[in-house]
Amino acid sequence: xxxxxxxxxxxxxxxxxxxxxxxxxxxxxxxxxxxxxxxxxxxxxxxxxxxxxxxxxxxxxxxxxxxxxxxxxxxxxxxxxxxxxxxxxxxxxxxxxxxxxxxxxxxxxxxxxxxxxxxxxxxxxxxxxxxxxxxxxxxxxxxxxxxxxxxxxxxxxxxxxxxxxxxxxxxxxxxxxx
Amino acid sequence: xxxxxxxxxxxxxxxxxxxxxxxxxxxxxxxxxxxxxxxxxxxxxxxxxxxxxxxxxxxxxxxxxxxxxxxxxxxxxxxxxxxxxxxxxxxxxxxxxxxxxxxxxxxxxxxxxxxxxxxxxxxxxxxxxxxxxxxxxxxxxxxxxxxxxxxxxxxxxxxxxxxxxxxxxxxxxxxxxxxxxxxxxxxxxxxxxxxxxxxxxxxxxxxxxxxxxxxxxxxxxxxxxxxxxxxxxxxxxxxxxxxxxxxxxxxxxxxxxxxxxxxxxxxxxxxxxxxxxxxxxxxxxxxxxxxxxxxxxxxxxxxxxxxxxxxxxxxxxxxxxxxxxxxxxxxxxxxxxxxxxxxxxxxxxxxxxxxxxxxxxxxxxxxxxxxxxxxxxxxxxxxxxxxxxxxxxxxxxxxxxxxxxxxxxxxxxxxxxxxxxxxxxxxxxxxxxxxxxxxxxxxxxxxxxxxxxxxxxxx
Numbered sequence: 001x002x003x004x005x006x007x008x009x010x011x012x013x014x015x016x017x018x019x020x021x022x023x024x025x026x027x028x029x030x031x032x033x034x035x036x037x038x039x040x041x042x043x044x045x046x047x048x049x050x051x052x053x054x055x056x057x058x059x060x061x062x063x064x065x066x067x068x069x070x071x072x073x074x075x076x077x078x079x080x081x082x083x084x085x086x087x088x089x090x091x092x093x094x095x096x097x098x099x100x101x102x103x104x105x106x107x108x109x110x111x112x113x114x115x116x117x118x119x120x121x122x123x124x125x126x127x128x129x130x131x132x133x134x135x136x137x138x139x140x141x142x143x144x145x146x147x148x149x150x151x152x153x154x155x156x157x158x159x160x161x162x163x164x165x166x167x168x169x170x171x172x173x174x175x176x177x178x
Numbered sequence: 179x180x181x182x183x184x185x186x187x188x189x190x191x192x193x194x195x196x197x198x199x200x201x202x203x204x205x206x207x208x209x210x211x212x213x214x215x216x217x218x219x220x221x222x223x224x225x226x227x228x229x230x231x232x233x234x235x236x237x238x239x240x241x242x243x244x245x246x247x248x249x250x251x252x253x254x255x256x257x258x259x260x261x262x263x264x265x266x267x268x269x270x271x272x273x274x275x276x277x278x279x280x281x282x283x284x285x286x287x288x289x290x291x292x293x294x295x296x297x298x299x300x301x302x303x304x305x306x307x308x309x310x311x312x313x314x315x316x317x318x319x320x321x322x323x324x325x326x327x328x329x330x331x332x333x334x335x336x337x338x339x340x341x342x343x344x345x346x347x348x349x350x351x352x353x354x355x356x357x358x359x360x361x362x363x364x365x366x367x368x369x370x371x372x373x374x375x376x377x378x379x380x381x382x383x384x385x386x387x388x389x390x391x392x393x394x395x396x397x398x399x400x401x402x403x404x405x406x407x408x409x410x411x412x413x414x415x416x417x418x419x420x421x422x423x424x425x426x427x428x429x430x431x432x433x434x435x436x437x438x439x440x441x442x443x444x445x446x447x448x449x450x451x452x453x454x455x456x457x458x459x460x461x462x463x464x465x466x467x468x469x470x471x472x473x474x475x476x477x478x479x480x481x482x483x484x485x486x487x488x489x490x491x492x493x494x495x496x497x498x499x500x501x502x503x504x505x506x507x508x509x510x511x512x513x514x515x516x517x518x519x520x521x522x523x524x525x526x527x528x529x530x531x532x533x534x535x536x537x538x539x540x541x542x543x544x545x546x547x548x549x550x551x552x553x554x555x556x557x558x559x560x561x562x563x564x565x566x567x568x569x570x571x572x573x574x575x576x577x578x579x580x581x582x583x584x585x586x587x588x589x590x591x592x593x594x595x596x597x598x599x600x601x602x603x604x605x606x607x608x609x610x611x612x613x614x615x616x617x618x619x620x621x622x623x624x625x626x627x628x629x630x631x632x633x634x635x636x637x
Contacts, residue, residue: 023396035395035396039623040624040630041399041400041402045399046400051397053400057408064412078336078339097340098339100345100348101345101348103415105348107412110408111409112359115362115409118402118405119390121401124392124398125390138375139374142203142206142371143201
């Protein structure tokens with residue numbers, strides 16, 4: 001297969017309702033490598049493009065459990081093994097006193113996982129992206145809505161895909177060069 | 179205004195968290211134009227200059243402290259914790275409102291939080307920076323602050339994890355980290371907006387780096403929302419834990435007046451009270467200066483007044499319970515602390531506390547008062563002062579007369595105590611002015627989302 005000179009075709013919409021229904025139409029048409037862009041989180045848009053994930057919440061749960069266990073073990077190691085202090089025969093593993101710090105390390109590790117995981121799964125930071133070459137795409141962070149069908153999609157064919165996107169009634173269809 | 183029925187009034191109120199007639203573009207332009215302008219308002223220069231002068235005062239005070247040691251402050255035995263610890267607790271309490279507004283109101287789906295959360299989070303971050311300085315300055319040997327961290331040292335010793343002061347280290351540093359993360363994550367889509375709006379190359383590059391390539395795709399947003407919601411869910415118990423642990427610094431000790439079980443909830447309520455007061459104190463002038471009446475509406479101010487009233491009453495309950503405990507415990511020393519507060523040498527501070535924290539905020543019951551922004555501002559200011567006095571009363575009055583009359587003494591803050599305090603106010607305000615100038619003080623993408631919801635409801 002020869003490589004298309006395009007990275008994607010980008011359809012621009014003026015209203016959020018148009019974006020949602022168009023995204024569903026693209027999905028139903030059988031495209032898989034496409035993406036919808038909006039200047040704010042749109043309820044149901046991820047479902048409309050057929051995207052579902054629980055990876056991040058699971059990672060955060062894992063981070064939290066790690067923080068909890070590691071935080072407690074650190075205190076246990078210090079108080080019982082590395083630096084035991086006998087104060088009137090009280091137990092060295094005085095676990096109730098270790099709860100506050102265990103809680104803090106749980107929250108710290110879970111939060112770090114949430115932020116770093118969000119960035120990592122989203123493929124950020126990514127300083128450059130072909131979409132940034134389209135001047136109209138600047139409004140994707142302001143008041144316009146976009147659907148990009150990638151040329152890597154098996155169903156992508158520059159003319160027919162363009163006709164299909166135009167049939168979705170966008171205000172314009174842009175070429176995204178590689 | 180004409181008479182309206184309650185139902186239509188309610189409907190109007192649900193909508194007036196954003197002024198009418200706004201579109202995605204107009205909210206974007208309005209908020210980002212404050213940042214992306216070549217014309218800095220004259221008032222900004224004036225404000226920043228004054229704040230910066232106080233920041234320099236902090237530098238001088240800290241330098242002198244490092245040269246001479248903490249003897250330049252008024253603290254000594256028996257009052258070993260003075261204005262520095264008062265300020266620590268005061269600042270950290272102020273910080274809590276930011277997290278509460280962002281996290282708890284987000285979880286409760288209170289849409290009115292949108293226009294004040296960014297600003298309140300910034301306030302949290304700056305207040306925690308100020309708070310974090312004090313324990314380190316108080317160390318006496320601040321260059322050894324890292325001894326608090328658990329690391330395998332050549333000295334072969336480890337920190338004592340059973341001490342609330344260690345809990346404090348972890349609580350405050352976790353809190354600072356999580357607040358910074360929460361704030362930064364909230365800013366990423368707005369950095370992208372600023373990047374795409376920027377006309378200068380410098381702006382494009384700087385905001386471009388900060389936005390990290392954010393494109394606002396549906397996949398991005400889904401993970402973003404997941405992360406943001408999880409952060410909010412994590413920050414909510416965190417903020418409660420932080421002030422609880424700060425109160426443990428006192429409550430776990432045996433000093434009369436500190437050793438009470440009411441401290442954790444009473445400190446947390448006090449933190450909310452102080453924080454909302456500070457948000458109002460700063461938000462009201464800003465709203466007027468930058469013409470943000472459409473975004474920070476009277477409804478926001480009314481809601482914040484309600485929170486002030488409610489948390490203020492919990493604080494009042496705390497004061498009442500302290501007196502009750504002193505009497506009901508039958509403990510001679512506890513009783514003495516309360517009588518000393520009422521009639522002792524610092525009694526005027528206690529009564530000033532009751533006036534500024536309990537009596538004056540009751541004005542907010544009246545809707546005419548809540549609509550008069552000058553009076554609301556003055557009430558908030560009174561709470562700021564009151565909450566500072568509260569910590570002074572708790573710390574100094576309990577310490578200066580404890581068990582043995584032979585060890586009683588008086589404490590008077592010195593010039594350097596005050597200069598450090600006003601210096602941190604300078605640090606706080608300087609950071610705030612820089613924030614206002616270079617970052618969007620209202621979350622732009624959340625305002626667009628709000629406009630979208632308001633439109634949906636109207637259809």
